[in-house]
Amino acid sequence: MTDSVFPSPAAGDSTRSDRWKPNRSLSKLSQRSVVILFGAFAMVSVATTIGIISTLLFETIEFFLEVSPLHFFTATRWTALFANPSFGVIVLLCGTFLTSFIGLLLAIPLGLLAAVCLSEYAPRNLRAVLKPALELLAGIPTVVFGYFALLMVTPFLQNIVPGLSVFNSLSAGIVLGFAILPTIASLSEDAIFAVPQSLRQGCYALGATKRETVTGVVLPAALSGIVSSIILGVARAVGETMIVTLAAGQSPTLTLDPRVSVQTMTSFIVQVTKGDAPYGSIEFKTLFAVGMTLFVITLLLNILSFWFVRKFQEKYE
């Protein structure tokens, strides 16, 4: 009998696992510690979000203890750094709106057309060259675009547009547009390229031309991807800093005239941090109140994008 070879188990029938017990406590311990460690790493990204919100909230509340929210949102003058300060954030919002609007006016149509061209018209091998080239444009640091706007585009535009000052929202907006164009083009191209070929063929079979197929079938089918790429573009335009700081200047004026200097929320933040505002001063708190406004705007855009994608996403086999 085999019982004579192996010592018989104390109780129950003998299963193999009773006899073969590799000592794996070490590997189990290392697995446990790795899961705990990496789980803690994963918490860092959650902590970042909490950190951003609480940082902004903390100083913003301090700010609103000194300045009434009513004044903040309704006053029409922004003189935060002067002796007799007035905090009308509308002025900065207007600056941000103006530069972003000019940029998006350029980036949305051009970006979408470029996406259509790459996906529908460009031959495969040309697409393989053009798409990385566009993404190269996206990889250029924004401070380089700032150089481009201030020192190359503005002097050029001054020959064409009369009364254009050195710092202006027109050239900042135009360059901003080219800076966010690749984002919109590349992401919408992904969405357009993913539309199944059968939809296009079905449309051709009904006698539509290529353009009618693109605008009538392909673009609506890719709508959710296109809209979320545009919303991301808007968020980038609103949060873009270096281009507007360098090219649009630092003078907070409530105007929609693209020829004069304006100050955006982001360029105000740069202006204050450059000036080394002491902790606890009203300037320092203003910084965070403006940051909070900017954060809330991008958060709302993000939520809008999520909602839109969930509501309109088309699923194809």
Next chain:
Amino acid sequence: MNPIDPQAQGLGLPETGNFKPQLERRYKFDQIFKIISWAATFSAIAVLAILLIGVLSEGIPKLSLEFLTAPPSRKAEQAGIWPAFLGTIALLLITAASAIPLGVGTGIFLQEFAQDSKLAKVIEINISNLAAVPSIIYGMLGLFVFARLLEPMTGGRSIFSAGLTLALLILPVIIVSTRESLKAVPDSIRMAGMALGATRWQTVRIHVLPLAIPGILTGTILALSRAIGETAPIIVVGAAAFVPFAPEFSVEGFREPAFTAMPIQIFNWISRPQEEFHAIAASAIIVLLMVLLVMNTTAIVLRNRFQSNR
């Protein structure tokens, strides 16, 4: 049989004469649309070309060994980029040292250990939210948390604070690319590992991770190259001070509460009214773009080798 058009009869439609194909007009419109969309694509490429040519023609004449090795100066002719260059390298080191373990660890956790759990869903939504937050907001986080609350550890507005801020900024990108690379490793490898009695972590460490590393590296290098071009967050954390000395590559040197980096230096020079400084800003941009080019090329070479090996 009868005079009705056989095609119309086949479709069962009466010939009304209301439908006019107008093919000529439609094709012409098609052609215009096609030309406009090509023009849009090339306008973007043309802007890229104009920008590069402009920067090169402005900056190359000033580019010299002296420019690379001299400290910044109040005089444009003597100014150089050495401290800023070293500052960028130091930032890169700190950012990489903190963002890579955190990002890759999180990616492994989410993809291999916590897949489909509720926690993973929450973190996933959180990460996609973080990716859309403007970089300047990260700068304010860094200013408040690293430069102010943790001042005893980071030394205030130092390279440490700025590097950690950039690390948080690129963390989502590294996490996502780690997950994508792990996803691309076939499941059969995991199953084989575990069938042989390895623990999950042993399988991941010995079999899955080595296959995913080229992909992770590509994503990480691209993320780091984005980090060193970022200007707004490090200006907010570090202020754009005039720093004529190079950072010392030591813990103490990184905790020095004043530093500079290439994007800050470029920003400073562009902001000055004198044209000589604009020219050396262009030279500095060329140096920055060269660094980015080297990093991106490395990433692309890695990706190609990875793809041809599979």
